[in-house]
Structure formats: C-alpha cells, structure tokens
Amino acid sequence: MNIFSLALRNVLRNRRRTVLTLAALGVAATAMVMLGGYVSATIKGLQTSTVRQTGHLQIMVRGYLDFGRGNPSGYAIRDVDELVAALKSDAVLKPWVQVVTPVLHVQGVAGQFASGLSSNFVGSAWVPQDRSNMLAWDGQNMRFPPAANHLRQDQPESGVIGVGLAQLLGLCDALEVKQCARPPAPAAATGPRLADDLALLSQQVRTDTAAPTASGDEVPIELLSSSQGGAPNVIRMNVTRAELQGARELDRMYVGLPLPLAQRLVFGSDPAGASALVVQLHRTADMPLARQRIETLLASRTTSGAEGRTPQDLEVREFQEVAASYNQVVAMFNSVFGFVSLLMVVVTLFSVANTVNMAVSERTAEIGTLQAMGLKQRHVRALFIVEGGFLGAAGAALGVVIALLVSEYGINPAGWRWTPPGNSVGVPVGIDVAGSGPLCLGVMATLTLLACLSSWWPANRASKMEIVEALRHA
Numbered sequence: 001m002n003i004f005s006l007a008l009r010n011v012l013r014n015r016r017r018t019v020l021t022l023a024a025l026g027v028a029a030t031a032m033v034m035l036g037g038y039v040s041a042t043i044k045g046l047q048t049s050t051v052r053q054t055g056h057l058q059i060m061v062r063g064y065l066d067f068g069r070g071n072p073s074g075y076a077i078r079d080v081d082e083l084v085a086a087l088k089s090d091a092v093l094k095p096w097v098q099v100v101t102p103v104l105h106v107q108g109v110a111g112q113f114a115s116g117l118s119s120n121f122v123g124s125a126w127v128p129q130d131r132s133n134m135l136a137w138d139g140q141n142m143r144f145p146p147a148a149n150h151l152r153q154d155q156p157e158s159g160v161i162g163v164g165l166a167q168l169l170g171l172c173d174a175l176e177v178k179q180c181a182r183p184p185a186p187a188a189a190t191g192p193r194l195a196d197d198l199a200l201l202s203q204q205v206r207t208d209t210a211a212p213t214a215s216g217d218e219v220p221i222e223l224l225s226s227s228q229g230g231a232p233n234v235i236r237m238n239v240t241r242a243e244l245q246g247a248r249e250l251d252r253m254y255v256g257l258p259l260p261l262a263q264r265l266v267f268g269s270d271p272a273g274a275s276a277l278v279v280q281l282h283r284t285a286d287m288p289l290a291r292q293r294i295e296t297l298l299a300s301r302t303t304s305g306a307e308g309r310t311p312q313d314l315e316v317r318e319f320q321e322v323a324a325s326y327n328q329v330v331a332m333f334n335s336v337f338g339f340v341s342l343l344m345v346v347v348t349l350f351s352v353a354n355t356v357n358m359a360v361s362e363r364t365a366e367i368g369t370l371q372a373m374g375l376k377q378r379h380v381r382a383l384f385i386v387e388g389g390f391l392g393a394a395g396a397a398l399g400v401v402i403a404l405l406v407s408e409y410g411i412n413p414a415g416w417r418w419t420p421p422g423n424s425v426g427v428p429v430g431i432d433v434a435g436s437g438p439l440c441l442g443v444m445a446t447l448t449l450l451a452c453l454s455s456w457w458p459a460n461r462a463s464k465m466e467i468v469e470a471l472r473h474a
Helices: 003-013 015-054 064-069 080-089 128-135 163-168 196-207 259-267 286-298 325-362 364-372 377-414 439-463 467-471
Strands: 055-063 097-112 117-126 157-160 219-226 232-243 254-258 276-283 313-316
Touching: 003 015, 003 157, 003 286, 015 325, 015 364, 015 377, 015 467, 055 064, 055 286, 080 097, 080 276, 080 286, 097 128, 097 259, 117 128, 117 163, 117 259, 128 276, 157 163, 157 259, 163 325, 219 259, 232 254, 232 259, 254 259, 259 467, 286 313, 325 377, 325 439, 364 377, 364 467, 377 439, 439 467
Parallel strands: 117 254, 157 232
Antiparallel strands: 055 276, 055 313, 097 117, 097 219, 097 276, 157 254, 219 232
16 A cells, blocks of 8 residues: 555645645745744845945954054054065965955044044055955845945045044034034033143144135044054045944944055054954855965964064965954844744744644544554554645645745735844845755755654554554544
C-alpha cells in the first residue's frame, strides 16, 4: 500500500477543513516570508548607507577608536601617500578594491569669534573626488541614487556644516536655510572675551580671506583646534552649504571639509597625516579576503624614506566595528523577526494538530479496517504524519507565492519611503522575497517539519487503537 498516495487522498477528502488549515498555514508562511524579506532588504539598505559613509575596511593606528578623537595628531597615520599607493598597486587587492582614500577626523570649536558666536564641532575631512565615489557605492544592487557630496576639488578652502550648527552660529539667513529656528531675541554675550592670543590668531586668519559678498555666497567661519604638541590653531573655512544630518546632536556639531584644509588645522606646517585609510570594495563578500591581504601587507611593511623611525602599529577594522550601531540595528530587526516567527510556529502547531486530531476521530472505523487488513502500527502512524506534512508543505508554498506576488506587484513598486534612524534622507520600503531563496526554502522546510511534529501525537493515538474497539464505530 502506497502511504503517500493514500495520505494525499485523505487530505483532499474533507476539502473545507483542508482549505481552512491551508489558509492558516498560508497566513503564517506569508507573514514569516514577508517580514523576513523586509528585514533582509532593510539590512541591505543599512549596509549600503553604512559602507558609503565608512567604507568596508579602515586602517588605523592601534587604539585610535578608543583614544584617537582626543589626540588626532598623536594617533595619525604617517606616510599616508606611500601606504595608499601600496594598496592601490597591489595585484591581489586591485580586483576587489573600488576606493582607497585617507580621512581625517578633527574636533574643536567653530564660530565667528568676532561676533561672539561659537560651538563645538566634530569634523570629517575627505578627498572630494574619492568621497563622491564612495557615496555612489551600490554593491547590494539596491538601486539607491548616489548620495550628495558638496565638497569640491576646485574649492579647497570650502566645506559644509550641519543645519543645527548653522543655527547655533546665526548663519541661517546667510546660507538661506529654511528649516532653521530663530531665537526670540538675541542673547547678550556674558562670558569672558576671547583671549588675546586666540583673538590675534583669528584676526590673522580673517585678513587672509575676503569676506562674503552677498547672502547665499560662501560664508566664512573659523575653526579652532589643538595642533601637534597641544598648541591651538585656527583656520578659516568658507561654508557653502548647511546639510541636515540624521542625528540631532551630530547636526549641531557636523563640519565636512577637504582633507588638505583639515590637515593644515591639525598639523600646521608639520608633515600631514590621516586618522585612517578607508578601503571600499566592489563587493562586501570579498571583505574577509581583502582584510587578510591588507593585514599581510601591513605586517611586511617597512618604513620608507624615514630613517630611524619605527613602523607604526596599524590595525584593520571592519565597518561593523567602526559603526557600532550597525550590529545593534541588525540584532533588533532579527529579534523582531524571531518573535513573529515564534508566533507563527504556534499557529502552525495548533492548526495542523487540530486538523489531524479531528481526522483521526472521524476515521476510527477506517483505522480499524486498515489494521485488520494487516497494516502495522508504524504504517498507521506514518499515514497521519505524512498527511500533516502535506498540509504543512502546501500551506508554506501557498504563503511563499502570496508573499512573492504581494512584494513584487504591490509593495515594491509603490515607491513608499521611510527615514531610518541616523539618516537624513528617506530610503525605499522594500521586501526582498525574490532575492531571499534560502529564507523561502527555510520557511517551507520549517513549517513542513513542524506540521509533521504536530501530527505525531494524534497519529500515535491512532496507531495504538485496538482493532475490535475501532471496528465498533463502523
């Protein structure tokens, strides 16, 4: 006797009950697949935005992430140009690498000191063209447009600031920023006046650059930071634009500027360096191999053109380590998916168990007849378990098909957008079902297995029926 053929006929016998069970399983499978596809698309989008900002790998002096912000010159990489050239020319790395560029992080005080307005700032300095290439990365094929980069190669003295910083410095009108808040009345300065030596530095910087000619043109501000040895240094930067940042605190402090300008602020006339070397790859999948190769190159690297100088202790960090919030966001989405999946598992267990249990109760005489014909207990048990497996597989397949249709012809083409935490630009709402083959197969296998497990108890009860007692129900 063919157990599978008999089980399939039994499933189709009571069609109303089968349809209701398949509907419950289909809803469970649809929910799991759609939520899993949404989580997958969201994580891909998060990875795209993170890699655009930080690259895949960053080479830095060991300990920079813990102490470098407070001492940018002390934790700066020396011989930056030589190291960049070595990475770009390496035959092994070349097929993987899209961008290799230095970045310099600096912090201090930004303001128009003559007007008495100032605020803390946190700056990131880039090579403008390299930065544009980084912000165009789309290795996950999310079809995100390139992010805007307003640093210009032909404007070495110009940069951008956050909208919040423009508001604190009173530059809303000069930069024509519409979303700025204006104070109800100007606050009088009550603190001590600028120290004579800093005022002299600021005055000297101001005399080197012409003032802006009209509202909307470049607006000069001064940036004050400590240079090598702890001495204060001031430079003037022309602000071309105020950009809204994703986090409010960052928006109040952000300064983006060209790398040479920031190096002049941090290093003065001394040899310049960088906080890190950013390596962006064509594909994220190549990151482990690229990291291994870079670590090999660093281990074999010797100083060039610097006699008596010992090689720096450099390390390689992945973007998840540089952007610590990335793993936290991924863990949050995975936990939500796990919780919803657990609820769907409960729905599957009760739906299939109830259906098979009712089938056993209705077919008591049939079970007795099969046993009288010589069908063994294990075969009776297998018959009902296979019936449950058919229900689970069919319901899961139905759910996957529904999820695919809804995502590809409903949600994804709708053009909905949302703004993730830490972003200032909205990203498309997407559900990646078509590109999540392992997820779909995993949901189908899981629901089929759970259906078989939930059928085991009523199937085991059916297999232990006494033939005489079962035939009394005929």
